Amino acid sequence: MARRKTARDTIKDVADLAEYHETAxxxxxxIRKDGAGSWPPRANHEHSTWPAALRPYKEIYYEMAPLLPAAEVSLDDELNKQRIAQFRSRFDQLLRERVSLREVTxxxxxxxxxxxDVFPRDVYNAFYSCIAWCRxxxxxxxxxAVKVAQLERTVSFPxxxxxxxxSLQAHFGLTSDAGNMTANLVLNFCSSSGPGHEEEKYVYRINTGLPPEEGKRNAAPKSEEAFARVAREMERLAVPVYxxxxxxxxxxxxxxxxxxxAHVRxxxxxxxxxxxxxxxxxxDGTIARAVWLSRVQGFYAWGLRSSQGCEKDAGSGDGECHETVDGLSGNQVLLFQVLDAFLGLEPYLPREVLERNVPRLxxxxxxxxGRHAFRxxxxxxxxxxxxxxxxxxxxKRLRLFRSAHRSRAxxxxxxxxxxxxxxxxxxxxLKADMEQSMQFLDQFMLGRLQQTV
Incomplete structure (x- = not known):
């Protein structure tokens, strides 16, 4: 009986074809560059392997993370403003005291x-994830995430x-102020923690430090990790597809x-x-509905004006950019972009959004x-x-998935x-109320479903 091909076999086959075809x-x-020689991309989060100048970032995140989640949801705007200001002030202080920006640069x-040799690619990937999480x-x-933070148009970052x-975004060919699926989810697993994907450790967390009590808050840590593992696992299983x-x-x-x-089959x-x-x-049994929206999804949003400048509102008269930067989206997942290209479907994301959020390679x-699609x-x-x-x-399978995703979303x-x-x-x-917002979102999802033919 023939041995079943592994991801490593697939990666070698692709390397052997590289000189013969553009897609390979x-x-x-x-895989060689952004993946640090593997796929899903390797990210070495082992603290002792990081250059000394970078270690304070990870230490600071772990120190600040327990202060991020509120045990009780607050509807008091002034209290929330105070909480946010205190968190940022402490973060600023630790960064100033411990990080040598000259050495990092x-x-x-x-x-x-x-x-x-000085800054290995797998450590570089892990540092990219760390900075995305810190931001x-x-x-x-x-x-x-609370209303007063959502209504902020700008935030002054240290x-x-x-x-x-x-520097990291320029390396990956991106322009967004926000993180992305690759940085925040796919790279947030320590590839050095074990030879098998089951052993990959989930590194940075949103919901750490919550009281260890029964109820929906207790479901938040497990739900956020399960959500992140969907992205990582999907890329692992996509290797033979690619x-x-x-x-x-x-x-x-x-x-x-x-x-x-045979290959299409x-x-x-x-x-x-x-x-x-x-x-x-x-x-709901794995990613609890009761906590996902409030304690997981909100962290991955962004919703601030671009710090890069934009041309969209150049005629507005105030000289400012009014373009809002978005955060993570499932439309950034590589597998779906590859399938759309292979099937000859139009990309869902406009070119400028791709350049903002999807790494250049x-x-x-x-x-x-897409150039060589033959359907x-x-x-x-x-x-x-x-x-x-x-x-x-x-x-057919892609349509079924998009229909199921529309319902579950x-x-x-x-x-x-x-x-x-x-x-x-x-x-x-989105819109002023959830009913209007869902109509708005559903039109996006329905449109993509209808294009998948």
Missing amino acids: ACLDEL QLLEAADAGRW HAYRWGTIP AQLTAPWA GDVVRAIVAFAQGDGAACL AVAAQLRPALGSYYERVH QREFCAAV HRLGKEGVEGRIRDELAETV KVYLTVPAPERLPMTAGKSL
Whole structure:
């Protein structure tokens, strides 16, 4: 019986094809560079392996994290303002006292120069996640996210969180002030903590330090970790999908219809476990509805004006940028972008949003897949007809997933959260009330579902 291929086998196969086809070259570069030689990307959060200048960031986050979640939800705006101000003040103080920005800058410059012996890629990835988490904690100042924080248009971040972030974002080809799915979720697992994905440790947490009592607050830590593991696990299970997408494209380019059919069939088959990681976890028994909206989702939002400047409101007369930066969104997940490109579907996210929130090498891989997508070139008879049928099966599974996600999203997003205004992480502030907001969101999800054909 043939040995089942591992992710490492797939990664090697892609590397072997890199000199022969653009899609393989792009995926290989993504894995070697952003993935630190693996996929999902490796992130080494082991404290002792970090350069000394970076360690204070992790220490400070762990010191501040227990102060972030409020034991009781407050509807008092003045009390919430005070709580946020105190949190940020303490964060500022610790950063000033413990971080040498000069030494941190030197390390980042070494990485920019390709000195990965000084700043290994897997540690770089972990540091990227750490800074993203620090920035989101500083942005909100308390969890659950509350109305007074949502209504802020700008927040003055300390230099210790702005200078490294600018360098890290430039490295990954991004422009957003906010974190993203890669930084906040996929990289928030310590790859050095064990050889198997089951042993990967969830590193930075939102809901730590809550009273150890029964009830919905006790469900928050488990729910946030389960939510994060969906993103990590989906990427792990997507590796063979990416490999067969590349091999299908290569086979089609070589005129090998039988091989192309086999790889397209494999894409459809392997999509089942990848999407299954969502179905198995995103339900009330694993991610508690009672806590997700207030104690998990809000942390990943952003909702501030861009610090980068924008042209959208150049004629507004006040010389300011009024473009709101959004936070994490499931539309940033690489698997769905690759599938859309492979199936010849239009990207859901506009180019400027992709450039803000999806790392450059991920964008380039998806763009290469889209350039070589062949579904629209297939005939209806013979092997091409069978390939067309298998691609239709992939479309069917993707439609089913988007329909299920639409239904489950409504269930989670309609849980009462009186401390805040209607908001999602990926769309920031919405309409005045939840009913209007859900209509607004549902149109987005319905539109994407209707495009998946």
